[in-house]
Amino acid sequence: MxxxxxxxxxxxxxxxxxxxxxxxxxxxxxxxxxxxxxxxxxxxxxxxxxxxxxxxxxxxxxxxxxxxxxxxxxxxxIAYVPQGRRLFAGLSVEENLRMGLLVRGSGGDTLDRVLGLFPVLTERMRQRAGTLSGGEQQMLATARALCLDPxxxxxxxxxxxxxxxxxxxxxxxxxxxxxxxxxxxxxxxxxxxxxxxxxxxxxxxxxxxxxxxxxxxxxxxxxxxxxxxxxxx
Ligand SMILES: Nc1ncnc2c1ncn2[C@@H]1O[C@H](COP(=O)(O)OP(=O)(O)OP(=O)(O)O)[C@@H](O)[C@H]1O
Ligand SMILES: [Mg+2]
Missing domain, CATH: 3.40.50.300 (P-loop containing nucleotide triphosphate hydrolases)
Structure with a gap:
């Protein structure tokens, strides 16, 4: 591949x-x-x-x-999760994930599937990414990459x-x-x-x-x- x-x-x-x-x-x-x-x-x-x-x-x-x-x-x-994450700190968890969906034109089913993998994020959809804990930020960065359906x-x-x-x-x-x-x-x-x-x-x-x-x-x-x-x- x-x-x-x-x-x-x-x-x-x-x-x-x-x-x-x-x-x-x-x-x-x-x-x-x-x-x-x-x-x-x-x-x-x-x-x-x-x-x-x-x-x-x-x-x-x-x-x-x-x-x-x-x-x-x-x-x-091809989706890339860089070393040290790089989220949009000022945007909410949900907005970060929707950025991922936009790039590939993926739909809500992709978002549901990804959130199923990272349940902790569903509880934080409106929280700003910059205020997540380090572990949550890593999960969000990975989840956002998966929203590309790579x-x-x-x-x-x-x-x-x-x-x-x-x-x-x-x-x-x-x-x-x-x-x-x-x-x-x-x-x-x-x-x-x-x-x-x-x-x-x-x-x-x-x-x-x-x-x-x-x-x-x-x-x-x-x-x-x-x-x-x-x-x-
Ligand atoms: N923007 C840059 N300008 C100049 N040199 C760079 C730049 N980025 C990396 N390097 C150099 O290129 C080499 C490879 O760097 P790279 O970041 O790919 O290593 P790495 O294997 O990912 O290391 P680490 O395990 O520390 O993350 C290193 O010697 C580094 O100093
Ligand atoms: Mg490196």
Missing amino acids: LRLDNVDCYYGAVRVLKGVSLGVGAGEIVGLLGRNGAGKTTVLRTVMGQIKPRAGRIEMDGNELTALAPHDVARLG RLLLLDEPSEGLMPTVVATLLDTVAGLKDRGVGVLLVEQKVEAALQIADRIVFIENGAVAGEATPEELDEDPQPLHRYVGIRR
């Missing part, structure tokens, strides 16, 4: 992504792991069209994304700052998207959490893909976890 092929990105003169190739299939959850500054967020921003690659190709179901603006990427069914969801550290029980709920919700055929590219610092729901892990080091393994393979041989994210199991 999503395919990056040999993507190079620069911030100014600095080459930050070096020939990155990776793919995400329909209904597949791919965990993107690597140390701070490895380039994980840059991969997601590049898919979204926020950064133009200097070389390589990005395709979604055969449509080339490489030259598209972010709103056109969103229209193709075929591919890009999540950048969704569990940051959340209580373990909330993390579990959020990850369950993400895992549940598989049944609808939604693909997920998940950046997550909580490596164990990523291993629980991912079908496949891609390791990125210094802007380059350094390896790939399934969670089962990492159970057998945790060496890549040590090498690329500094974790000993």
Whole structure:
């Protein structure tokens, strides 16, 4: 479904992504792991069209994304929940969600389905987003992305700052998207959490893909976890 092929990105003169190739299939959850500054967020921003690659190709179901603006990427069914959320703080919960619905022209049934996944938000529809707790804001950011009815969801550290029980709920919700055929590219610092729901892990080091393994393979041989994210199991 999503395919990056040999993507190079620069911030100014600095080459930050070096020939990155990776793919995400329909209904597949791919965990993107690597140390701070490895380039994980840059991969997601590049898919979204926020950064133009200097070389390589990005395709979604055969449509080339490489030259598209972010709103056109969103229209193709790719939703992005950036690191640190980015809600419209002055707007209500409901208004934030309706923004999501507008972009793709999704209807009220989508909103009902999404609210079913995050019941806490139904109680707060009129509250301003900026006054929600951190965990509620994360849920709202994810819910707003789901209001796009995406075929591919890009999540950048969704569990940051959340209580373990909330993390579990959020990850369950993400895992549940598989049944609808939604693909997920998940950046997550909580490596164990990523291993629980991912079908496949891609390791990125210094802007380059350094390896790939399934969670089962990492159970057998945790060496890549040590090498690329500094974790000993
Ligand atoms: N706007 C920018 N201008 C210049 N350099 C940048 C910019 N954004 C990121 N970088 C640099 O690019 C590299 C990759 O950053 P990126 O944010 O993709 O890393 P990351 O893997 O998401 O890290 P983290 O785990 O800390 O979120 C880092 O060295 C970072 O300092
Ligand atoms: Mg990041």
